[in-house]
Amino acid sequence: MSEVKITPFSFGESDEDIAQIQADTLPGATEPKKEEEDKSQKTEKEEVKPEKGGLSFFDPGEEEIDEEDASDSLGLFGDKPKKEEKVEDKKISTEEVEYSAIKDFLIENGIWQDWEGSESTVLNAETFQKLWEAQAENKAKHYVTEEVSQFGETASQLMEYLKAGGDVNQFLDNHNQQLDVASIDVTSEDGQEKAISTFYESIGKSKEWIKKQINRLKDDGEDTFKEEAEDCIAKLKEELDSQRQELIKEQQQAQKERQLQVEAFNKNLRTAIHSDPDAAEREKKELDKFLFDYKYQDDGGTKYSEYYKKFIEIQQDPKKYHKLVRFVKDFENFEDKKKTEKEVKAKTFKFLRTSQETVSNFDEKTPVKEKTEKTKNNPQPFRFFN
Numbered sequence: 001m002s003e004v005k006i007t008p009f010s011f012g013e014s015d016e017d018i019a020q021i022q023a024d025t026l027p028g029a030t031e032p033k034k035e036e037e038d039k040s041q042k043t044e045k046e047e048v049k050p051e052k053g054g055l056s057f058f059d060p061g062e063e064e065i066d067e068e069d070a071s072d073s074l075g076l077f078g079d080k081p082k083k084e085e086k087v088e089d090k091k092i093s094t095e096e097v098e099y100s101a102i103k104d105f106l107i108e109n110g111i112w113q114d115w116e117g118s119e120s121t122v123l124n125a126e127t128f129q130k131l132w133e134a135q136a137e138n139k140a141k142h143y144v145t146e147e148v149s150q151f152g153e154t155a156s157q158l159m160e161y162l163k164a165g166g167d168v169n170q171f172l173d174n175h176n177q178q179l180d181v182a183s184i185d186v187t188s189e190d191g192q193e194k195a196i197s198t199f200y201e202s203i204g205k206s207k208e209w210i211k212k213q214i215n216r217l218k219d220d221g222e223d224t225f226k227e228e229a230e231d232c233i234a235k236l237k238e239e240l241d242s243q244r245q246e247l248i249k250e251q252q253q254a255q256k257e258r259q260l261q262v263e264a265f266n267k268n269l270r271t272a273i274h275s276d277p278d279a280a281e282r283e284k285k286e287l288d289k290f291l292f293d294y295k296y297q298d299d300g301g302t303k304y305s306e307y308y309k310k311f312i313e314i315q316q317d318p319k320k321y322h323k324l325v326r327f328v329k330d331f332e333n334f335e336d337k338k339k340t341e342k343e344v345k346a347k348t349f350k351f352l353r354t355s356q357e358t359v360s361n362f363d364e365k366t367p368v369k370e371k372t373e374k375t376k377n378n379p380q381p382f383r384f385f386n
Contacts, residue, residue: 099123166251192229199232
């Protein structure tokens with residue numbers, strides 16, 4: 001057996017003895033070579049690789065080193081980065097979620113607003129979702145209120161009035177009157193006279209009476225005239241503020257009445273649906289869901305049902321709207337036509353059933369022999385012979 005000499009590695013003094021680091025030995029340093037170059041390298045490696053059963057530096061029972069490890073067997077390039085282990089994402093079920101802990105975290109960090117009894121509230125997937133929606137809605141309202149308040153009391157009152165369904169023009173009439181009163185300069189004689197005449201006109205005094213009153217006040221002195229003007233301005237502002245509050249109050253009351261009317265109508269409509277003797281239970285439930293399942297929501301936050309969605313589609317399509325107009329025009333006869341169609345179908349079904357029973361009875365009563373004789377007497381069908 002021949003001896004194999006292993007020369008220990010050492011850094012020599014000459015350039016030839018220094019280990020040369022090639023760029024292509026660094027992973028990712030260069031662009032991968034073409035397929036032909038890869039094949040040539042693979043052939044060279046296969047030639048250098050010792051055959052099975054030949055000499056090896058490893059013990060027979062030792063595992064073979066990977067090619068990447070063999071290229072840096074002396075550790076010249078530092079520690080080899082560990083291969084990333086694939087971590088499978090574990091899906092968490094709703095039963096494993098700590099909803100109470102999430103709730104406490106959101107409250108402590110000011111994201112949610114705390115409420116009375118929050119510590120004893122039992123949460124699951126359904127209740128947590130409802131609580132999340134309620135908190136989001138409350139936060140949005142609070143944000144809007146803060147933003148509107150920055151524009152003053154008038155902006156807040158306007159938003160409150162419009163929210164109740166009020167007409168913006170009526171509110172602006174009151175607002176413009178307040179601006180007119182605020183623009184009166186009571187430091188000048190003309191402004192003082194205007195303030196006095198505006199106030200007495202608002203309470204129904206005639207122009208002649210107002211003129212005499214102004215002259216009497218002037219005769220009493222400048223201070224008396226100015227005090228009267230300031231007092232008239234204050235009364236005008238107070239009256240306009242009172243009118244605005246009354247306007248908002250009346251609108252809110254009208255909104256409540258409309259809401260009660262809608263609730264009463266919906267209740268009666270549901271009663272009509274579920275008490276329909278001609279409709280099956282399944283049809284009643286589907287119609288109720290079609291009308292009252294508010295599963296859609298517009299950009300303004302208003303929720304609506306499939307019925308409203310369908311109605312909007314009909315309004316936007318002239319052909320469909322034409323059908324709706326025809327239906328409404330002949331609405332009174334709709335039920336009569338429906339009943340007539342139902343009666344016609346019932347009579348047709350009864351006629352067909354009676355006819356079938358008659359034919360069956362005739363076949364049962366006719367003897368087989370008699371039918372055979374009749375069949376013999378019948379002319380034979382025409383046939384083509386080859």
